[in-house]
Amino acid sequence: xxxxxxxxxxxxxxxxxxxxxxxxxxxxxxxxxxxxxxxxxxxxxxxxxxxxxxxxxxxxxxxxxxxxxxxxxxxxxxxxxxxxxxxxxxxxxxxxxxxxxxxxxxxxxxxxxxxxxxxxxxxxxxxxxxxxxxxxxxxxxxxxxxxxxxxxxxxxxxxxxxxxxxxxxxxxxxxxxxxxxxxxxxxxxxxxxxxxxxxxxxxxxxxxxxxxxxxxxxxxxxxxxxxxxxxxxxxxxxxxxxxxxxxxxxxxxxxxxxxxxxxxxxxxxxxxxxxxxxxxxxxxxxxxxxxxxxxxxxxxxxxxxxxxxxxxxxxxxxxxxxxxxxxxxxxxxxxxxxxxxxxxxxxxxxxxxxxxxxxxxxxxxxxxxxxxxxxxxxxxxxxxxxxxxxxxxxxxxxxxx
Numbered sequence: 433x434x435x436x437x438x439x440x441x442x443x444x445x446x447x448x449x450x451x452x453x454x455x456x457x458x459x460x461x462x463x464x465x466x467x468x469x470x471x472x473x474x475x476x477x478x479x480x481x482x483x484x485x486x487x488x489x490x491x492x493x494x495x496x497x498x499x500x501x502x503x504x505x506x507x508x509x510x511x512x513x514x515x516x517x518x519x520x521x522x523x524x525x526x527x528x529x530x531x532x533x534x535x536x537x538x539x540x541x542x543x544x545x546x547x548x549x550x551x552x553x554x555x556x557x558x559x560x561x562x563x564x565x566x567x568x569x570x571x572x573x574x575x576x577x578x579x580x581x582x583x584x585x586x587x588x589x590x591x592x593x594x595x596x597x598x599x600x601x602x603x604x605x606x607x608x609x610x611x612x613x614x615x616x617x618x619x620x621x622x623x624x625x626x627x628x629x630x631x632x633x634x635x636x637x638x639x640x641x642x643x644x645x646x647x648x649x650x651x652x653x654x655x656x657x658x659x660x661x662x663x664x665x666x667x668x669x670x671x672x673x674x675x676x677x678x679x680x681x682x683x684x685x686x687x688x689x690x691x692x693x694x695x696x697x698x699x700x701x702x703x704x705x706x707x708x709x710x711x712x713x714x715x716x717x718x719x720x721x722x723x724x725x726x727x728x729x730x731x732x733x734x735x736x737x738x739x740x741x742x743x744x745x746x747x748x749x750x751x752x753x754x755x756x757x758x759x760x761x762x763x764x765x766x767x768x769x770x771x772x773x774x775x776x777x778x779x780x781x782x783x784x785x786x787x788x789x790x791x792x793x794x795x796x797x798x799x800x801x802x803x804x805x806x807x808x809x810x811x812x813x814x815x816x817x818x819x820x821x822x823x824x825x826x827x828x829x830x831x832x833x
Contacts, residue, residue: 434460436824437604437615437624442475443579444802445630446586448816449822452664453593455821461595462622463587464615466602471583474632474707474811475777477695479657479688481671482506482518482575483808485556486541486548487683493791494808495544497819501812502573509577510576512585515691521671523554524565526759530675531567537675537760547572562667562761567798576691579810603631606642606799613642613798627705628820628829629801633707633778639794639801646803648780648788650709650727652719655699656747657772664768667761667806674760677739685756696772697757697764698745710774711800712747731785780804791816798827805819 436452438445441463449463467473482505485498509516510701524533541548551559551568559570580705587660591597598619605616615622660667672687688696703723706716725727733740746752750766757764780788780803792804801821804815809816 433612434441434462434622434624435615436626436628437464437622438628438630438631440632441470441583441587441597441599441632442473442632442728443465443471443586444582444805444812444816445469445628446583446590447813448630448820449590449595449817450586451814451817451821452824453590455825457593458797461560461590462616462624463590463595464601464603464622465597468600470587470597470599471580474775474778475583475683475774476580477676477710478579478810479775480578480690481688481811482516482577482578484521484541484546484571484573484809486523486537486546486569486571487676488544489789490540490543492789494789494812497791497812497815498808499544499546499573501808501815502575504814505582505811506575506638507576510583514577514585516575516577517691518573519670519689520570520572521574521610521673521832522551523561523569523571523673523675524556524760525567525675526565528566534569536568541569541571544722558670560669562763563672564760572726576671576689578691582790582813589617589772600680603641606638608642608796608798610797622671625798626824627799628802628824629799629803632805633776635801635803636780638691642796642799642801644794644796645796648782648803649722649728649793650707650778650803651723651729652704652709653777653779654709654774655701655777656690656696656705656774657696658750658769658771660697660764661768661770662680664764665689665693665695667763672760674816685753687757689762697769697774700753700755702743702745702747702785703740704776706729707776707778709776712764726781726783727826728781728783728785732781732787735785742754755767777806778804779806793820793823795823800824800827
């Protein structure tokens, strides 16, 4: 019998496996991933930002894990020779009405134990000479990395320590008994003492297969990016973010220098018609019908109707997209941009139409389900792995609390 089966070979599943191997070196651990390689979905389509945690509610898992995670991610990359750059970022107020929110963000950063600096217009221009802003915040702890490379290294280290990685296997059935869990894939069966669900975009479905009916559903939102042409990359030194709208759940379009030197601009955020829908034309009748038949979706759609329509318009209009970018960098023109990558965010949504804003972990008798791991999950992955590994050790074990 296997000690642990982990469903999902993204950065969270790999970090959990890595942490378990460190805490229980003799344990037999099997990762089951439906794709032919690791980090194919949310991890492989990530912006590559190492987040500081400035946006998150003090005391939340997000805030705690982001701060610790940014430090452990940097250390991991340095230890294993992976490219990483703690370059810092600026958050820019472009209108008078944003100054109060900028001040609130500054205070939140302090409350979360971060080093943050308020910037005047002149100080902002010293850091990012092409930005248009009234004031800003500098967050030195933010950085950039390639999370696909991090995941591949985690997989390599896990296998070196005796872990098993099963690729191209899709989970089709789970039976949780008192003393074990039977896991059926389209390639065979596993019997395990414990199962840990790190399936990301499909985490709610895996939980349902195990017999857990959640009070939330994963709704996929696609983030679409452009890239600056190489000759225009000088417009962005590092990371440039707007002051987020406190009434809208996404951060807004921003500029990100990637670890390879490219500069991404975006994203907008639109409903994806497929859970793994990276193109506008991607469509799944099952995925879309699940979303449209979900009461919670219509409640949040009604609440953010105006913002949602603007996001859709920007998705189909490069001109509107550029106008939004010009609020931060007026020099950017339509001809400076080429189509970039897209990613899909697995967003937990309650039946009441509320976004699940923090990490959401459901415990069964012999199963753990990470059912909502939004940004900064990649940043925080090593810390999430440690936390989940600790929780897994307490599953159905007398005397442990």
